Amino acid sequence: MTTPSDNLTRRRLLMALPLAGAGVAGVAFWKMLDGMEHGSFNPHDINTPVLNRTVPDFTLAPLPPADGFTAQDLQQITKPVLVNFFASWCIPCLAEMPTLMMLKDKLDMWGIAYKDKPENAASFLRHSGNPFTRLGDDHAGRAGIEWGISGVPETFLVGPGGVIRWHTATPLTENTINKVLLPLVHRVQTP
Amino acid sequence: MTLHRKLAALLVGLALMATPVLVLAVDDPSEMLANPQQEARAQAIGAQLRCLVCQNESIEDSSAGLARDLRRVVREHVAKGENNQQVMDWMVSRYGNFIRLRPALSVGTLLLWAMPVLALLIGVGTAFLFYRRRAAAPPPPPLTEEEKARLARLTKD
Numbered sequence: 001m002t003t004p005s006d007n008l009t010r011r012r013l014l015m016a017l018p019l020a021g022a023g024v025a026g027v028a029f030w031k032m033l034d035g036m037e038h039g040s041f042n043p044h045d046i047n048t049p050v051l052n053r054t055v056p057d058f059t060l061a062p063l064p065p066a067d068g069f070t071a072q073d074l075q076q077i078t079k080p081v082l083v084n085f086f087a088s089w090c091i092p093c094l095a096e097m098p099t100l101m102m103l104k105d106k107l108d109m110w111g112i113a114y115k116d117k118p119e120n121a122a123s124f125l126r127h128s129g130n131p132f133t134r135l136g137d138d139h140a141g142r143a144g145i146e147w148g149i150s151g152v153p154e155t156f157l158v159g160p161g162g163v164i165r166w167h168t169a170t171p172l173t174e175n176t177i178n179k180v181l182l183p184l185v186h187r188v189q190t191p
Numbered sequence: 192m193t194l195h196r197k198l199a200a201l202l203v204g205l206a207l208m209a210t211p212v213l214v215l216a217v218d219d220p221s222e223m224l225a226n227p228q229q230e231a232r233a234q235a236i237g238a239q240l241r242c243l244v245c246q247n248e249s250i251e252d253s254s255a256g257l258a259r260d261l262r263r264v265v266r267e268h269v270a271k272g273e274n275n276q277q278v279m280d281w282m283v284s285r286y287g288n289f290i291r292l293r294p295a296l297s298v299g300t301l302l303l304w305a306m307p308v309l310a311l312l313i314g315v316g317t318a319f320l321f322y323r324r325r326a327a328a329p330p331p332p333p334l335t336e337e338e339k340a341r342l343a344r345l346t347k348d
Contacts, residue, residue: 048287049283049284049285049286049287115256140260141257142260145260145261150243151257
Protein backbone atom coordinates (compact mmCIF):
# COMPACT_ATOMS: atom_id res chain seq x y z
CA MET A 1 0.00 0.00 0.00
CA THR A 2 1.52 3.31 -1.06
CA THR A 3 0.80 6.60 0.59
CA PRO A 4 0.95 9.96 -1.26
CA SER A 5 4.27 10.80 0.41
CA ASP A 6 5.68 7.44 -0.83
CA ASN A 7 4.63 8.43 -4.33
CA LEU A 8 6.42 11.74 -3.93
CA THR A 9 9.75 10.20 -2.88
CA ARG A 10 9.47 7.67 -5.70
CA ARG A 11 8.90 10.43 -8.20
CA ARG A 12 11.95 12.30 -6.87
CA LEU A 13 14.04 9.12 -7.13
CA LEU A 14 12.92 8.59 -10.72
CA MET A 15 13.84 12.18 -11.52
CA ALA A 16 17.31 11.66 -10.05
CA LEU A 17 17.82 8.60 -12.25
CA PRO A 18 18.85 10.43 -15.48
CA LEU A 19 21.17 12.61 -13.40
CA ALA A 20 22.81 9.56 -11.85
CA GLY A 21 23.09 7.98 -15.32
CA ALA A 22 24.79 11.09 -16.68
CA GLY A 23 27.15 11.04 -13.69
CA VAL A 24 28.15 7.42 -14.26
CA ALA A 25 28.68 8.07 -18.01
CA GLY A 26 30.81 11.11 -17.13
CA VAL A 27 33.05 9.15 -14.77
CA ALA A 28 33.44 6.33 -17.33
CA PHE A 29 34.33 8.84 -20.07
CA TRP A 30 36.87 10.53 -17.82
CA LYS A 31 38.46 7.18 -16.99
CA MET A 32 38.66 6.37 -20.72
CA LEU A 33 40.38 9.67 -21.53
CA ASP A 34 42.74 9.17 -18.58
CA GLY A 35 43.64 5.70 -19.85
CA MET A 36 44.26 7.10 -23.35
CA GLU A 37 46.58 9.73 -21.90
CA HIS A 38 48.59 7.22 -19.90
CA GLY A 39 48.70 4.55 -22.56
CA SER A 40 46.68 1.89 -20.74
CA PHE A 41 43.80 2.25 -23.21
CA ASN A 42 44.14 2.78 -26.94
CA PRO A 43 40.96 2.68 -29.05
CA HIS A 44 43.01 2.39 -32.25
CA ASP A 45 44.82 -0.69 -30.99
CA ILE A 46 43.88 -3.82 -32.84
CA ASN A 47 43.13 -6.37 -30.18
CA THR A 48 46.21 -8.57 -30.50
CA PRO A 49 45.37 -12.12 -29.52
CA VAL A 50 49.03 -12.88 -28.74
CA LEU A 51 48.62 -11.26 -25.31
CA ASN A 52 49.27 -13.73 -22.46
CA ARG A 53 50.39 -16.32 -24.97
CA THR A 54 53.90 -17.67 -25.45
CA VAL A 55 55.84 -15.90 -28.21
CA PRO A 56 55.02 -17.25 -31.68
CA ASP A 57 57.46 -19.21 -33.79
CA PHE A 58 59.44 -16.93 -36.06
CA THR A 59 62.74 -16.78 -37.91
CA LEU A 60 65.01 -13.78 -38.21
CA ALA A 61 68.23 -13.23 -40.07
CA PRO A 62 71.00 -11.89 -37.82
CA LEU A 63 71.57 -8.16 -37.99
CA PRO A 64 75.06 -7.02 -36.97
CA PRO A 65 76.34 -5.58 -34.67
CA ALA A 66 74.25 -7.54 -32.11
CA ASP A 67 73.45 -11.28 -31.92
CA GLY A 68 70.23 -12.51 -33.49
CA PHE A 69 67.52 -14.39 -31.58
CA THR A 70 64.82 -17.02 -31.89
CA ALA A 71 61.53 -17.84 -30.17
CA GLN A 72 63.46 -20.37 -28.04
CA ASP A 73 65.75 -17.60 -26.78
CA LEU A 74 62.71 -15.63 -25.66
CA GLN A 75 61.21 -18.67 -23.95
CA GLN A 76 64.36 -19.03 -21.87
CA ILE A 77 64.57 -15.49 -20.52
CA THR A 78 64.35 -15.06 -16.75
CA LYS A 79 63.93 -11.27 -16.78
CA PRO A 80 61.42 -9.29 -18.88
CA VAL A 81 62.52 -8.29 -22.37
CA LEU A 82 61.03 -5.53 -24.50
CA VAL A 83 60.72 -6.58 -28.14
CA ASN A 84 60.53 -3.61 -30.50
CA PHE A 85 59.73 -3.74 -34.22
CA PHE A 86 61.33 -0.80 -36.01
CA ALA A 87 62.42 0.29 -39.48
CA SER A 88 64.75 2.92 -40.83
CA TRP A 89 61.99 4.15 -43.18
CA CYS A 90 59.59 4.79 -40.30
CA ILE A 91 59.53 8.35 -38.96
CA PRO A 92 57.68 7.50 -35.68
CA CYS A 93 60.46 4.92 -35.00
CA LEU A 94 63.05 7.64 -35.39
CA ALA A 95 61.08 9.82 -32.99
CA GLU A 96 60.81 6.93 -30.53
CA MET A 97 64.55 6.18 -30.40
CA PRO A 98 65.58 8.79 -27.77
CA THR A 99 62.89 7.36 -25.45
CA LEU A 100 64.22 3.83 -25.97
CA MET A 101 67.78 5.04 -25.35
CA MET A 102 66.65 6.43 -21.98
CA LEU A 103 65.01 3.12 -21.12
CA LYS A 104 67.95 0.94 -22.06
CA ASP A 105 69.53 0.83 -18.58
CA LYS A 106 66.24 -0.18 -16.96
CA LEU A 107 65.08 -2.87 -19.35
CA ASP A 108 66.64 -5.38 -21.73
CA MET A 109 65.52 -4.54 -25.28
CA TRP A 110 65.66 -6.73 -28.37
CA GLY A 111 65.01 -5.12 -31.75
CA ILE A 112 63.54 -6.46 -34.99
CA ALA A 113 64.11 -4.50 -38.19
CA TYR A 114 60.81 -4.86 -40.10
CA LYS A 115 60.93 -4.89 -43.93
CA ASP A 116 64.18 -3.02 -44.00
CA LYS A 117 67.47 -3.40 -45.83
CA PRO A 118 70.06 -4.64 -43.29
CA GLU A 119 72.50 -1.87 -44.22
CA ASN A 120 69.78 0.80 -43.79
CA ALA A 121 68.77 -0.61 -40.40
CA ALA A 122 72.40 -0.69 -39.26
CA SER A 123 73.03 2.89 -40.33
CA PHE A 124 69.76 3.96 -38.66
CA LEU A 125 71.04 2.48 -35.37
CA ARG A 126 74.44 4.14 -35.84
CA HIS A 127 72.80 7.53 -36.14
CA SER A 128 70.06 7.27 -33.52
CA GLY A 129 71.99 5.13 -31.03
CA ASN A 130 71.41 1.43 -30.46
CA PRO A 131 69.28 0.55 -27.42
CA PHE A 132 69.08 -3.15 -28.38
CA THR A 133 71.18 -5.98 -26.94
CA ARG A 134 69.93 -8.45 -29.56
CA LEU A 135 68.93 -7.66 -33.15
CA GLY A 136 67.07 -9.55 -35.84
CA ASP A 137 66.26 -8.78 -39.46
CA ASP A 138 62.73 -9.49 -40.69
CA HIS A 139 63.28 -8.54 -44.30
CA ALA A 140 60.16 -10.21 -45.72
CA GLY A 141 57.91 -9.16 -42.82
CA ARG A 142 56.90 -12.76 -42.06
CA ALA A 143 58.00 -12.62 -38.41
CA GLY A 144 55.88 -9.47 -38.09
CA ILE A 145 52.81 -11.39 -39.33
CA GLU A 146 53.48 -14.19 -36.81
CA TRP A 147 53.49 -11.57 -34.03
CA GLY A 148 50.37 -9.94 -35.46
CA ILE A 149 51.81 -6.50 -36.13
CA SER A 150 50.22 -4.15 -38.65
CA GLY A 151 53.00 -1.56 -38.86
CA VAL A 152 55.98 -0.09 -37.08
CA PRO A 153 56.81 0.77 -34.37
CA GLU A 154 55.12 -1.95 -32.33
CA THR A 155 56.38 -3.04 -28.95
CA PHE A 156 55.80 -6.15 -26.85
CA LEU A 157 56.78 -6.85 -23.26
CA VAL A 158 57.81 -10.48 -22.92
CA GLY A 159 57.90 -11.91 -19.41
CA PRO A 160 59.94 -14.83 -18.03
CA GLY A 161 59.15 -18.03 -19.90
CA GLY A 162 58.45 -16.11 -23.11
CA VAL A 163 54.88 -15.02 -22.29
CA ILE A 164 53.75 -11.80 -23.99
CA ARG A 165 52.47 -9.49 -21.25
CA TRP A 166 51.82 -6.20 -22.96
CA HIS A 167 51.61 -4.72 -26.41
CA THR A 168 51.38 -1.28 -27.95
CA ALA A 169 51.07 -0.22 -31.58
CA THR A 170 52.09 3.38 -30.92
CA PRO A 171 55.51 4.90 -30.23
CA LEU A 172 56.48 4.60 -26.58
CA THR A 173 56.36 7.83 -24.61
CA GLU A 174 57.90 8.67 -21.24
CA ASN A 175 54.41 8.83 -19.80
CA THR A 176 53.52 5.32 -20.98
CA ILE A 177 56.84 3.98 -19.75
CA ASN A 178 56.49 5.41 -16.24
CA LYS A 179 52.77 4.90 -15.75
CA VAL A 180 52.23 1.55 -17.47
CA LEU A 181 55.36 -0.23 -18.65
CA LEU A 182 57.76 0.00 -15.69
CA PRO A 183 55.11 -0.91 -13.07
CA LEU A 184 54.23 -3.93 -15.22
CA VAL A 185 57.92 -4.88 -15.58
CA HIS A 186 58.17 -4.79 -11.79
CA ARG A 187 55.11 -7.03 -11.41
CA VAL A 188 56.30 -9.50 -14.03
CA GLN A 189 59.75 -9.66 -12.47
CA THR A 190 58.48 -10.63 -9.02
CA PRO A 191 56.02 -13.45 -9.54
CA MET B 192 37.98 9.66 -89.45
CA THR B 193 34.26 8.97 -89.67
CA LEU B 194 31.92 9.52 -86.82
CA HIS B 195 31.52 5.76 -86.43
CA ARG B 196 35.23 5.29 -85.98
CA LYS B 197 35.38 8.09 -83.45
CA LEU B 198 32.57 6.53 -81.49
CA ALA B 199 34.25 3.13 -81.59
CA ALA B 200 37.53 4.62 -80.34
CA LEU B 201 35.66 6.37 -77.56
CA LEU B 202 33.98 3.12 -76.57
CA VAL B 203 37.26 1.22 -76.54
CA GLY B 204 38.80 3.98 -74.42
CA LEU B 205 35.93 3.86 -71.94
CA ALA B 206 36.16 0.06 -71.78
CA LEU B 207 39.88 0.29 -71.02
CA MET B 208 39.22 2.82 -68.26
CA ALA B 209 36.61 0.54 -66.74
CA THR B 210 38.69 -2.64 -66.79
CA PRO B 211 40.87 -2.04 -63.71
CA VAL B 212 37.71 -1.67 -61.62
CA LEU B 213 36.54 -5.11 -62.64
CA VAL B 214 39.81 -6.86 -61.89
CA LEU B 215 40.35 -7.56 -58.20
CA ALA B 216 43.27 -5.92 -56.64
CA VAL B 217 46.08 -8.27 -57.16
CA ASP B 218 48.34 -5.72 -58.80
CA ASP B 219 50.99 -8.15 -59.91
CA PRO B 220 49.84 -11.16 -61.98
CA SER B 221 52.79 -13.19 -60.70
CA GLU B 222 51.09 -13.19 -57.30
CA MET B 223 48.23 -15.26 -58.67
CA LEU B 224 48.06 -19.02 -58.30
CA ALA B 225 48.41 -21.03 -61.51
CA ASN B 226 45.38 -23.15 -60.66
CA PRO B 227 42.32 -20.95 -61.45
CA GLN B 228 40.11 -22.77 -58.93
CA GLN B 229 42.61 -22.25 -56.14
CA GLU B 230 43.10 -18.63 -57.20
CA ALA B 231 39.33 -18.04 -57.06
CA ARG B 232 39.20 -19.56 -53.58
CA ALA B 233 42.16 -17.44 -52.42
CA GLN B 234 40.37 -14.34 -53.73
CA ALA B 235 37.17 -15.31 -51.92
CA ILE B 236 39.09 -15.76 -48.63
CA GLY B 237 41.05 -12.54 -49.16
CA ALA B 238 37.85 -10.58 -49.78
CA GLN B 239 36.78 -11.56 -46.24
CA LEU B 240 40.04 -10.41 -44.63
CA ARG B 241 40.53 -6.85 -43.46
CA CYS B 242 43.64 -4.97 -44.49
CA LEU B 243 45.05 -3.96 -41.09
CA VAL B 244 46.65 -0.84 -42.57
CA CYS B 245 43.67 0.71 -44.38
CA GLN B 246 41.13 -1.04 -42.13
CA ASN B 247 38.09 -0.61 -44.34
CA GLU B 248 39.37 -2.46 -47.37
CA SER B 249 39.86 -6.16 -47.86
CA ILE B 250 43.38 -7.41 -48.51
CA GLU B 251 42.28 -8.21 -52.07
CA ASP B 252 41.36 -4.55 -52.62
CA SER B 253 44.31 -2.93 -50.90
CA SER B 254 47.72 -2.20 -52.31
CA ALA B 255 49.35 -1.77 -48.88
CA GLY B 256 52.52 -3.78 -48.28
CA LEU B 257 50.99 -5.80 -45.45
CA ALA B 258 47.94 -6.63 -47.59
CA ARG B 259 50.26 -7.96 -50.31
CA ASP B 260 52.10 -10.09 -47.73
CA LEU B 261 48.84 -11.45 -46.36
CA ARG B 262 47.60 -12.24 -49.92
CA ARG B 263 50.76 -14.27 -50.40
CA VAL B 264 50.22 -16.09 -47.09
CA VAL B 265 46.61 -16.91 -48.07
CA ARG B 266 47.80 -18.31 -51.43
CA GLU B 267 50.50 -20.41 -49.76
CA HIS B 268 47.94 -21.96 -47.44
CA VAL B 269 45.44 -22.55 -50.25
CA ALA B 270 48.15 -24.15 -52.41
CA LYS B 271 48.95 -26.47 -49.48
CA GLY B 272 45.35 -27.68 -49.70
CA GLU B 273 43.95 -26.07 -46.54
CA ASN B 274 40.24 -25.30 -46.46
CA ASN B 275 38.79 -21.79 -46.02
CA GLN B 276 38.14 -22.29 -42.31
CA GLN B 277 41.75 -23.29 -41.66
CA VAL B 278 43.11 -20.21 -43.43
CA MET B 279 40.65 -17.97 -41.58
CA ASP B 280 41.61 -19.53 -38.22
CA TRP B 281 45.31 -18.97 -38.96
CA MET B 282 44.61 -15.28 -39.57
CA VAL B 283 42.31 -14.85 -36.55
CA SER B 284 44.84 -16.47 -34.21
CA ARG B 285 47.36 -13.78 -35.20
CA TYR B 286 45.21 -10.69 -35.75
CA GLY B 287 42.08 -11.43 -33.76
CA ASN B 288 38.46 -11.19 -34.87
CA PHE B 289 39.15 -7.67 -36.14
CA ILE B 290 40.65 -9.15 -39.31
CA ARG B 291 37.28 -10.64 -40.28
CA LEU B 292 35.27 -8.22 -42.41
CA ARG B 293 32.20 -10.29 -41.52
CA PRO B 294 32.17 -10.80 -37.75
CA ALA B 295 31.68 -14.37 -36.58
CA LEU B 296 28.49 -15.34 -34.74
CA SER B 297 29.35 -15.40 -31.05
CA VAL B 298 27.54 -14.68 -27.79
CA GLY B 299 28.48 -11.00 -28.16
CA THR B 300 27.35 -10.59 -31.77
CA LEU B 301 24.22 -12.68 -31.14
CA LEU B 302 23.30 -10.33 -28.30
CA LEU B 303 23.86 -7.42 -30.66
CA TRP B 304 21.52 -8.87 -33.28
CA ALA B 305 18.87 -9.71 -30.67
CA MET B 306 19.07 -6.31 -28.94
CA PRO B 307 16.08 -4.62 -30.71
CA VAL B 308 13.79 -7.56 -29.91
CA LEU B 309 15.11 -7.77 -26.32
CA ALA B 310 14.64 -4.03 -25.77
CA LEU B 311 11.07 -4.22 -27.10
CA LEU B 312 10.26 -7.21 -24.86
CA ILE B 313 11.69 -5.47 -21.79
CA GLY B 314 9.75 -2.29 -22.59
CA VAL B 315 6.44 -4.09 -23.16
CA GLY B 316 7.01 -6.19 -20.01
CA THR B 317 7.70 -3.15 -17.85
CA ALA B 318 4.70 -1.27 -19.24
CA PHE B 319 2.49 -4.30 -18.61
CA LEU B 320 3.71 -4.60 -14.99
CA PHE B 321 3.08 -0.92 -14.31
CA TYR B 322 -0.35 -1.13 -15.85
CA ARG B 323 -1.32 -4.17 -13.77
CA ARG B 324 -0.03 -2.60 -10.56
CA ARG B 325 -1.97 0.56 -11.19
CA ALA B 326 -5.16 -1.36 -12.01
CA ALA B 327 -4.78 -3.46 -8.85
CA ALA B 328 -4.06 -0.51 -6.56
CA PRO B 329 -7.00 0.52 -4.28
CA PRO B 330 -8.41 4.01 -4.76
CA PRO B 331 -6.50 6.64 -2.78
CA PRO B 332 -7.84 7.28 0.77
CA PRO B 333 -10.16 10.25 1.20
CA LEU B 334 -8.51 13.59 1.94
CA THR B 335 -7.85 14.47 5.54
CA GLU B 336 -9.27 17.67 7.04
CA GLU B 337 -5.86 19.31 6.78
CA GLU B 338 -5.56 18.43 3.08
CA LYS B 339 -9.08 19.62 2.39
CA ALA B 340 -8.25 22.97 3.97
CA ARG B 341 -5.07 23.23 1.89
CA LEU B 342 -6.92 22.38 -1.32
CA ALA B 343 -9.54 24.99 -0.55
CA ARG B 344 -6.80 27.56 0.04
CA LEU B 345 -5.09 26.69 -3.23
CA THR B 346 -8.28 26.83 -5.33
CA LYS B 347 -9.75 29.91 -3.64
CA ASP B 348 -9.30 32.28 -6.58
